[in-house]
């Protein structure tokens with residue numbers, strides 16, 4: 001890639017006010033179309049794509065092989081600024097266990113958080129897709145904030161683009177604030193951009209989308225044409241519909257049995273990694289009956305179970321299962337040949353549980 005500024009004259013520019021303003025979040029095809037709409041050859045879009053997602057620039061002025069007239073047009077459509085739409089975090093908190101939590105401002109005035117979780121050679125970035133969430137899971141801090149808006153694809157990508165550790169990240173999980181399938185259009189666009197081999201070029205299997213299981217969108221996700229199979233994590237929390245309804249109102253319209261049927265029907269477990277997330281609540285979902293129920297519900301699928309210690313939330317009438325009981329539960333699942341892992345609690349001292357940093361920032365703010 002040449003970094004020499006070009007000065008070739010190109011056609012007149014259209015009115016930039018009719019165009020979207022943020023480059024970050026546009027995929028290759030959109031950038032090529034945009035270049036043409038602006039009166040420049042389509043390959044200029046490919047060059048912009050390279051600058052954005054391979055060279056990870058933050059300013060239009062850094063795209064030095066674009067004609068000056070195109071850079072000027074891009075600045076016009078960015079409201080007279082030089083930004084590609086990348087914004088640094090407003091705060092960073094580091095836990096004693098090395099977990100870092102970033103808080104990013106959003107276009108409509110809210111905040112979202114992402115967490116960087118180092119574990120040996122693995123460094124996982126946990127992304128948010130919405131400000132708040134509309135799904136009202138009873139055990140979730142984000143649910144209490146209500147729903148305030150969807151993130152644009154660029155705002156999802158920015159959580160990766162704008163942190164200093166970006167190049168060391170090995171895995172990405174869509175497990176922060178929000179339900180990714182409720183913001184599916186932007187979620188899919190961000191997945192396509194993450195996995196584009198000419199851009200960030202992240203391996204699809206190293207990205208995990210976590211969902212409570214919203215059915216039409218889940219089917220779209222399982223059929224989506226990302227570059228390779230993105231991993232899927234389903235929030236299970238209990239195998240019994242009547243109990244799940246008490247934890248997650250989503251069970252009413254999107255029953256877990258239907259979610260499992262869809263995975264079976266599309267043979268999704270044959271082509272991508274599938275895990276079921278299981279937060280442990282003492283006396284509620286940690287009995288032998290639950291072990292048997294999980295084995296029955298998921299019989300024949302290829303999957304793993306991740307057991308998650310519950311962090312007590314004020315005003316929630318659920319209690320954490322003790323570490324010893326979690327270990328015993330895991331053992332009972334393993335005896336049924338179910339691959340089972342226990343997530344370590346991370347970042348407790350910096351409020352790394354979902355939504356907590358946001359809440360603190362707003363309360364202090």
Ligand code: SF4
Nearest residue numbers: 133135137140143178
């Ligand atoms: S657990 Fe996930 S889907 Fe449920 S309210 Fe929280 S963020 Fe939304």
